[in-house]
Amino acid sequence: MVGETFFGDFDLASAAIWLFWIFFAGLVYYLQTENMREGYPLQDDDGTTSSGPGIFPTPKDKTFHLRDGRGQVTVPSGQNPDRTNLKMAQTSPSAGSPYVPTGDPMVDGIGAAAWAPRRNVPELDAHGHVKIRPMSAMDDFHVSAGRDPRGLPVVGGDGEVVGRTTDMWVDVPEQLVRYLTVDLNPEGTGKTRLIPMNMAKIGTDRVTVKSLYAHNWDGVPTIRSADQVTLLEEEKIMAYYGGGTLYATPERSGTVI
Known part of the structure; x- marks a missing residue:
C-alpha cells in the first residue's frame, strides 16, 4: 500500500534507546564482575565469608598466561594467599572496630x-x-x-x-x-x-x-x-x-x- 513502510507502526527510535540501555546494563555487569577478580569473595573481620557480598556474583575463574615465560595465574580462586596470623588485635568486638599491633609493626608489616x-x-x-x-x-x-x-x-x-x-x-x-x-x-x-x-x-x-x-x-x-x-x-x-x-x-x- 502506498505510504506504508517496511516496519509499519514500529517505533525505531524507541527500539534504539532500549537496545542502548540493554547494552549499557550488560557493560556495567561485565565491568563490575571483571573488577571482582582481585580481593573477592569478600570476608568479614574474622575471616569468614561475608554475609553481604553484594548484588553481583563472583566471576568464574579465568586463567591468564604471563609474558616472558613467567607461567600463568588463575583468578579469582588462584590469587595470592592473604597474609594470616598477623600480630594485631581488634580493639572492640564490634564489627569494623580498628586493629592495633601487638608486636613490632614495622617488622610484622602491620x-x-x-x-x-x-x-x-x-x-x-x-x-x-x-x-x-x-x-x-x-x-x-x-x-x-x-x-x-x-x-x-x-x-x-x-x-x-x-x-x-x-x-x-x-x-x-x-x-x-x-x-x-x-x-x-x-x-x-x-x-x-x-x-x-x-x-x-x-x-x-x-x-x-x-x-x-x-x-x-x-x-x-x-x-x-x-x-x-x-x-x-x-x-x-x-x-x-x-x-x-x-x-x-x-x-x-x-x-x-
Whole structure:
C-alpha cells in the first residue's frame, strides 16, 4: 500500500534507546564482575565469608598466561594467599572496630607498614629486561644534572649518621633514580640497604631520611641479589620506610596535642 513502510507502526527510535540501555546494563555487569577478580569473595573481620557480598556474583575463574615465560595465574580462586596470623588485635568486638599491633609493626608489616604478597620476581620492561638496576652495573648511565648523592653520609630522623651512600638504582626505561644504596658500615663490611628515592632528601652535604631513626636501619628488609630487586622486596622495603613515619619511635604513634 502506498505510504506504508517496511516496519509499519514500529517505533525505531524507541527500539534504539532500549537496545542502548540493554547494552549499557550488560557493560556495567561485565565491568563490575571483571573488577571482582582481585580481593573477592569478600570476608568479614574474622575471616569468614561475608554475609553481604553484594548484588553481583563472583566471576568464574579465568586463567591468564604471563609474558616472558613467567607461567600463568588463575583468578579469582588462584590469587595470592592473604597474609594470616598477623600480630594485631581488634580493639572492640564490634564489627569494623580498628586493629592495633601487638608486636613490632614495622617488622610484622602491620598498619602503616603493611605490605602485599606480590610476586617475588623483578619487574621487566617491554623487552623482557630487568627494569631497575644499580648504576654501578651500567657503563652507559651517569649523573648529568642535579646532585650526585654517592659518597654523602646518610642521616636519620634523629640526626644520627647511619652510613654512606654508595650507589644509585635506576629505572632504565624511565631513566629515573628509584633507590639509593647505603652502606651501614662504611668500613666496607657489605652491610647495605636500599633507600626509596621518594623517602630521601639529597642535600649538599648529606642524604636525610626522616622516617627512620638510628635503631631502625638494621631492620630494613634486604634483597637477595646484588643487581636486581624483586616486586616483593620493593613492597617490603617501601612499607618499612613508610611505616617508620608512624612507628619509628613510640612517640610518633602517640597522641598529638
